[in-house]
Amino acid sequence: MLRESSYLKAAIAYELAFFEGMPSTLLNNVLLKQATCYKMSGKYDRALLSLERADFYSGSDSLRFLLYYEYAINAMLAKRYDLAYSKIAELYYELPKADHSIILPLEILCLNELQRWEEAHAKYQAFARVNNIAEDPYPEILAFKKKNPDKAFSLSFWMPGLGQMYAGYFWKGALSSMLNAGLITLSVWGFLDAYYFSGLFTGVALFYLSYNGGARYAEVLANQYNERKAKEFNMTVSAIVTGYKK
Amino acid sequence: MRFLLGLSLLAISFLSQAQFSKSSQAFVSHLLSNKMYDEALLVLHEKLGDSRTQQQKDSINLSIGKIHYSLQQLPQSIQFLDAVSSESEFVYEEAKLFSAFNEVYLNRFDQGIKKLKALNGSKQYVQQLANFEMSGVFLLTNRLSSYDSISTLLNPEWNIIQQQHSNFRNYRSALSSEKQKSPFTGGVLSALIPGAGKVYAGRKANGIYTFLITSIMAAQTVEAYRKDGPRSARFIIYGSLLSSFYIGNIWGSALAVKVVRNERRDAIKNQILFDMHIPLRTFFQ
DSSP states (O other), X not given: OHHHHHHHHHHHHHHHHHHHOXXXXXXXXXXXXXXXXXXXXXXXXXXXXXXXXXOTTSSOHHHHHHHHHHHHHHHHHTTOHHXXXXXXXXXXHHOTTSOGGGTHHHHHHHHHHTTOHHHHHHHHHHHHHHHTOOOOOHHHHHHOOOOOHHHHHHHHXXXXXXXHHHTTOHHHHHXXXXXXXXXHHHHHHHHHTTOHHHIIIIIIHHHHHHHHHHHHHHHHHHHHHHHHHHHHHXXXXXXXXXXXXX | OHHHHHHHHHHHHHHTOSSOOHHHXXXXXXXXXXXXXXXXXXXXXXXXXXXXXXXXXXXXXXXXXXXXXXXXXXHHHHHHHTTOOTTSHXXXXXXHHHHHXXXXXXXXXXXXXXXXHTTTTSOHHXXXXXXXXXXXXXXXXXXXXXXXXXXXXXXXXXXXXXXXXXXXXXXXXXXXXXXXXXXXXXXXXXXXXXXXXXXXXXXXXXXXXXXXXXXXXXXXXXXHHHHHOTTSHHHHHHHHHHHHHHHHHHHHHHHHHHHHHHHHHHHXXXXXXHHHHHHHHHHHX
């Protein structure tokens, strides 16, 4: 709490300097420091607002590089991956002679979050070469075929439970098949015994609900499966590039 | 580095200045226009601790109260607005009006009225605003005769309240012409014809759906009774389900009448609160 309050006070100090005016050569420095204060207190969107007031096209290359880097990292932390990646691309264009190896881990993580695996793999290979890392987790994700939610939905319409099995949840699919088979049996048994109302309104109605609900659930499960795989993979790569896993 | 050190010293000296000077006010305005509310509050709290005269304190308390008001932190807003003393006349009046509005927003109508009445004897425009706010409270609490008497004191030509005063008259008509539907009648109607109570409450589609479901359940119960007799498990299960649904629907219909009535009142209430806020904002900005 105390630490957060100190960061806020420092951010105010930088804002006051901005408000009272200063030489343009110092403006970027002040805004960069202010953004750092906000970043340290977890206010990433506010850090982005500070940096948006900076002039990315003037000053020394090293300071400009820092501005781009901080903007990208704050956008990444704010889960605005498109924005982070566009700033990294701008950095490459504006500062072609800078040492880009520093920005590589960020770029890899960003591309992973955007699920642009092939581009991320190329960047990862460059990163691995520089850092002597033999491990390459990408072949698995590149070979991974995403589950198609529409296909899961359609499969469950053809045969209840099949969509869940396709989505990677075999037992949920098997349970759905058995439930729907039981409801069909109940309906047929009702009609054969001349319980027309019960057969129609209990058996058929419940089957209808279970049949439709099962297909929608299969769609949800396919999406969940894709998201889980991507998240697991991103965490693996994140552990490697940030140095937590040697 | 030296520059940054200098900057920090500048900030410390700024934050500890005893005067809540015009430059400080301008900086706070700058923070607010950039939606830096936490920062503005911190600056104001520092200033409040350092202020020496009552007028400075009042001015800062009003600002803090209004920031909390913008952030919808109404209890905190009231706390700071109520700390404004009557020594600073204009600031005091503004604080009292906003504090009263906050009380009303928190459904503490009596507190709101009390604060508005405390402005009796103020300048004419403040009195007009206080009376206008009070007329809103009377509408919110459905005290239509009190509304009628206080609205005669309002100047309908004053542009600050003109539109909202006209809106209030419409709300008054809507409230007085509202049919008082009884939850009891809703329940009785659903007991006679399942779903009829919901139609009476104003939920036509829900009523028809309830009627269909009850009919289907009744058909299955009758079928079980005719084929298996009254002691069969099938009849007991379907009969129990039907009974539960039937009784639940009677209770649900009575509830629906209340819910629909409250929804309608809430919609008007939100409109009234919105209209109470507009003149305050317009006048004091």
